[in-house]
Amino acid sequence: MQLHYGLEELKEIDWTVVLPILMPFIAIALVLIVVALIDLYRHRKTQEHVLFWMIIILVCNTIGPILYFTIGRKGGAAR
Numbered sequence: 001m002q003l004h005y006g007l008e009e010l011k012e013i014d015w016t017v018v019l020p021i022l023m024p025f026i027a028i029a030l031v032l033i034v035v036a037l038i039d040l041y042r043h044r045k046t047q048e049h050v051l052f053w054m055i056i057i058l059v060c061n062t063i064g065p066i067l068y069f070t071i072g073r074k075g076g077a078a079r
Contacts, residue, residue: 029062036065039073047072 036057044050053072057064 032062032065033057036068040068043073 037054040047040050040053040057047053049072053068056072057068060067
């Protein structure tokens, strides 16, 4: 019984079956990132820590934009 999986198993995956399942998630993540970056750019004058939020949005792919919209926008709107 083999318990360790390596890169060889990736060659055995039928990507034509997996890719249509993953594409909506990838598209939603990209749209979230783009919308968050556009919103951050538009409110850069009133927003605090613009560079910090840009790094969070880009590094934490799906969670970063969600954090920005829930936490980050409140910091700029308080002024």
